[in-house]
Amino acid sequence: MITLTHLSDLGKLHFDDIIDVRSPSEFADDHVPEAINLPVLDDEERALVGTEYKQVSPFTARKRGAALVFRNAADHIEKHLADRDGAWRPLVYCWRGGQRSGAFAWMLKEIGWRAETIEGGYKSFRRLVVRALYDDPLPNKVVLLAGYTGTAKTEVLHHLSGLGVQTIDLEGIANHRGSLLGDMDVPQPSQKLFETRVTTALARLDPSKPVLVEAESSKIGQLSLPPSLWAAMCDAPIIALEAPLEARAVYLSRAYTDILSDKPRLLEKLDVLRRHRGHAVVDGWHVLSASGDDVALCRALAEEHYDPAYDSSNGRLESRIAARVHADGLSEDALSVAAAKIRDAVQTISNRPA
Secondary structure, three states, X not given: OEOOOOOOHHHHOOOOEEEEOOOHHHHHHOOOOOOEEOOXXXXXXXXXXXXXXXXXXHHHHHHHHHHHHHHHHHHHHHHOOOOOOOOOOEEEXXXXXXXXXXXXXXXXXXXXXXXXXXXXXXXXHHHHHHHHHHHOOOOOOEEEEEOOOOOOHHHHHHHHHHOOOOEEOHHHHHOEXXXXXXXXXXXXXXXXXXXXXXXXXXXXXXXXXXXXXXXXXXXXXXXXXXHHHHHHHHOOOEEEEEOOHHHHHHHHHHHOXXXXXXXHHHHHHHHOOHHHHOHHHHHXXXXXXXXXXXXXXXXXXXXXXXXXXXXXXXOOOHHHEEEEEEOOOOOHHHHHHHHHHHHHHHHHHHHOOO
16 A cells, blocks of 8 residues: 655656546546546446445445446456556555555456555545645745736747746646636636646646746636645746737737637627726627627727736736846747746846845
8 A cells, every 4th residue: 555645756656557446527526647537436326325325224335336346347457457468557546545446456456466555545645735735835936927918928938848947837727818718618627636737737846946837816717726826926026028019919819719709708708897897898899809800809808908907906016026028029939039038037036045
C-alpha cells in the first residue's frame, strides 16, 4: 500500500498506470492526474448497492456489490487490460482505499501483476490538494501579466513558456477566457478538478523561480481561484501589457469567433449588461452584431465595457505595476518581441530583494 505525504510523491512513483476504480461521475468530478477510469461499479450500480445497504442490510449490499465488482473487474481485464504483459505495474485507488480498490488490486495480484493501492484512496490525495491550495502559502513568487482585454495575454504566456519563463495558463486550465464572452465549447471542469489541475501545474515548477500568471478576478467563469493562489496574486507585482485598440479589436474578433457567430447566445450575453451599461449602449451592440462587422463590435465592446471595467479595477493596482510593455501590434512577430521584453522584466523582478 502506497502512502502519499506530498503531492510530489506521485511523480516519484514508478507505476505503468494509475487506475481509478470509482464510478464515472466520481471520476469526472475529480481524479488523480493521469489516472484512467476502470469503474468496478458504475453510477447506477453504486446507487443500487447504497440503497440496499440502507434499506435491506449491509450483508445483502456487500454480497451484491461483490458480485458486481468482480464481474466488472473481469470485463476490464478481458478488454482494457488484455495487452498488459507480466511486468505491468498498476496503482489502484477508490474513494477511501477500501473495498473497491482492494478487490480489484487483489484480482490483479492473483494474475501476477504487482498491483498496489493508495492508502486512504482519493480522499488522501484530495487532502494534499486542499493543504497546498487552502492551508499552505504558495511556494513560488507570483508575477501577474495584466492588460486590457484583447492584448493576447494568453498567447504571450505561451510565447514566454518557450522562452524559459515559468507560466501557468489559468484560463486554459479553467476552459474559460475569463470575460463576459469567455465561455468555450468545452465545459468547465468541476471546482475540485480545476484545483487538482492547478496543483499539478504548480508541482511541475521550480519553487525558487517566479511563475507568471494572467491577472484575473477571483473567479474564472464559474470557478473560484483557490485561496493560497488568490492570496499570492493579490500581493504580486504586475507587468502591464499594452496594445493599440484597433489591433485588440481585430484580435478579439478572431479569438471570439465562436460566440460572435452564435447570434442568439451572443445577444443573450450582451443583454446581461443592460443594467450596467444602459439600453442605448447595448442596443448599439445589437446593431453592430446584426451588421456582421465583428471588428467594429469588438472595438465598441472594448471601449464601452471592457476598458472601463479594467480602468475601474486598475486604480487599485497601479502601485503594484513593476513594468509596462507596449506591443506595436498583435501579430506573431510583435507578440514574440513583447514576450522577450516581458521575460526580461520578470528576470528583473525576480532579482529584487524580497
